Amino acid sequence: MSSLPTEPVPTKPLGAGDRCLEFHLLGRLDWERVWSLQQRLMYETGGRTQPQVTVLCCEHPDSITIGRSGSRGHIRMSDEELHRQQVSIKFVGRGGGCVYHTPGQLCLYPILSLERFGWSVGEYLRRLQHGLCRTLREFNIEPVLQEGEFGVWGRSGLLAAVGVAVRNWVTCHGAFLNVSPSMARFAYIDAVDPDRISSGRKSTLSCLLAERRLPVKMTSVRATIVQTLAEAFSCDRHHICTGHPLLNLRSEKSRERISRAS
Amino acid sequence: MPARHYPLILPDLGLGAAPVLVSVWLARLGTNVVCGDRVLEVVSGNVTVDLSSPASGRLIRQDVSEDDELSVGQVLGVIEEE
Numbered sequence: 106m107s108s109l110p111t112e113p114v115p116t117k118p119l120g121a122g123d124r125c126l127e128f129h130l131l132g133r134l135d136w137e138r139v140w141s142l143q144q145r146l147m148y149e150t151g152g153r154t155q156p157q158v159t160v161l162c163c164e165h166p167d168s169i170t171i172g173r174s175g176s177r178g179h180i181r182m183s184d185e186e187l188h189r190q191q192v193s194i195k196f197v198g199r200g201g202g203c204v205y206h207t208p209g210q211l212c213l214y215p216i217l218s219l220e221r222f223g224w225s226v227g228e229y230l231r232r233l234q235h236g237l238c239r240t241l242r243e244f245n246i247e248p249v250l251q252e253g254e255f256g257v258w259g260r261s262g263l264l265a266a267v268g269v270a271v272r273n274w275v276t277c278h279g280a281f282l283n284v285s286p287s288m289a290r291f292a293y294i295d296a297v298d299p300d301r302i303s304s305g306r307k308s309t310l311s312c313l314l315a316e317r318r319l320p321v322k323m324t325s326v327r328a329t330i331v332q333t334l335a336e337a338f339s340c341d342r343h344h345i346c347t348g349h350p351l352l353n354l355r356s357e358k359s360r361e362r363i364s365r366a367s
Numbered sequence: 368m369p370a371r372h373y374p375l376i377l378p379d380l381g382l383g384a385a386p387v388l389v390s391v392w393l394a395r396l397g398t399n400v401v402c403g404d405r406v407l408e409v410v411s412g413n414v415t416v417d418l419s420s421p422a423s424g425r426l427i428r429q430d431v432s433e434d435d436e437l438s439v440g441q442v443l444g445v446i447e448e449e
Contacts, residue, residue, distance in 0.1 A: 173390055173410045200414040225381025226416055253385050255413045269414040272405060 124156045124222075126340035128331045129349045131163035133208060136170060136195060138352065139163055145351055146216045147275045156221040158338050160279075161214040161349070162327060165206035168193045169294060172268045175202035179295040192293075199278035201256075201268030203294040209286030209312070211326060214279040215334065219271065222338075226271055230255045236330070236337030237265045237280060243329045246316050262311030263296055283312035284326050373422040375406060375444040377437050380416060387411045389435045389443075394426050400446065407443055424448040 131139065139161055146159050169180060169192060179202060180187075180194065187194065206212065219229055237257045238248040241264065249258040255267040265282040283291075291310040313321045335343040380387065390408040394400050405417040406426060420426075428445035431437065 173415055174412070198408070198415055200410055200412055225379065226414055227381030227383065230382075230414060253412055267413045271414065271416045273403070273417070273419060 124158070124338070124340040124342070126158045126160065126331075126335045126338060126343040128160045128162060128334075128343060128345045130327065130345065130347050131161055131349065131352070133166065134163045134352075136165050136168055136193075136206065139165075139212070139214065140197075142349060142352055143214055143216060143277045147272060147277050150216050150218050151273050151275050153218065153221065156218070158215055158217040158334075158340060160331075160334060161212075161216070162330075163212050163214075164208050164210060164323075165212060166208070167191065167290065168195065168206045169203055170195050170197045170199075170206065170268075171203050172197060172199045172201040174200065179203045180293060181295075182293050197268075197278070199268040199270040201266060203296060204266050204268060204281050205291055205294045205296075205310075206281070207286045207290050209284055209323070211282040211284050211323065211330070212279070213282065213330065213334070215276060215338070217276050217338070219274045219276065229271075229276060230267065230269065232337045232339075233267065233269070233280060233334075236334040237267075237282065239333040239337065240282070240326065240330045241265075241313070243333070244313060244317060244321060244326070246313065259311060259313075259316040261316050262309030264311055264313060264316060266296060282326070282330070283310065284321055284323055285314040286312055288312065288315065370424075371422075371448040372427075373420075373424070373446045373448065374442045375418060375421060375446065377409065377418070377439055377441050377443055379439045380411065382411050382414075385411050387437045389431045389433050389437065390415055391433060392429055393417065394420070396426055396429050399423075399425050399449070409437060418443070420446055422446045422448050 234255045241248045246259050256263055257265040265280055267280045268278050270278045296310050331343060331345055387409050390410040392407055394406040400406055400420040402420055402423045404420045406420045407418045409416050424446045427447045431443050
């Protein structure tokens with residue numbers, strides 16, 4: 106582990122072009138509903154000519170998503186326990202391993218066209234990581250980076266996991282910032298592939314509350330992250346919206362159809 | 368006139384020395400694809416990237432398999448224009 110002398114900074118100055126960030130606060134929402142919305146927004150983003158970032162921000166009820174680097178073997182719960190505790194599992198097409206979603210974890214899903222912004226996949230990930238690091242610093246937490254990883258650690262463990270997918274050069278999925286979740290739940294998963302843990306990486310999951318040993322308000326974190334992501338993505342304007350108009354337009358039937366297709 | 372062949376090439380993803388691996392073929396060998404269709408998913412640590420077909424036609428070659436480590440500029444498969 107190393108601290109951050111090499112932390113990337115945006116290579117283009119703020120205000121470079123008419124870039125706008127739309128930040129949607131969705132509250133607590135099932136993963137499937139947010140995924141349906143992401144798919145619709147990816148489609149729309151691909152057809153847009155202006156560079157715009159849409160960030161969906163929400164918390165999920167207890168559930169586990171497994172990225173391409175994860176497996177069922179990284180979950181330390183039997184099927185019976187999962188069923189009893191009403192924890193659902195989804196295999197999803199993003200990078201990274203298992204993520205335990207629970208209230209108190211802020212899920213951030215930025216959707217943008219890399220072609221419109223002129224960024225490589227690596228540059229996008231470095232900017233996302235930069236935004237997360239800036240957020241932590243606003244709460245007096247010194248972020249720690251690990252080589253080859255885009256998540257962000259603190260002294261106590263992994264504070265923000267990153268798992269992204271790029272389809273037709275449009276980003277989806279995103280980052281999961283542990284603010285003040287029930288930490289006991291995190292013991293149920295290996296968040297980092299055990300093969301990589303053996304190379305000396307720290308796998309402990311932690312949160313801002315544990316790192317600071319002071320209460321952290323979710324509203325403060327949300328307000329901060331809007332600013333830091335707008336800066337990280339070089340957006341000169343940003344809007345904050347409550348909800349999203351497309352969320353309520355989708356019928357249960359169409360959500361099921363999209364969920365099956367994904 | 369012989370059909371034109373279009374290689375599917377791994378672009379530079381800007382991930383430096385991080386290994387890029389084949390995750391899964393999204394199109395089966397011999398199937399018809401349309402230009403822009405996602406045909407191959409690659410993965411590198413925290414990110415998956417779907418690569419799109421460079422042309423409309425038939426996927427006649429899959430040169431890489433699941434978990435193969437890839438290098439920038441490598442030919443991953445070939446589309447035969449129809």
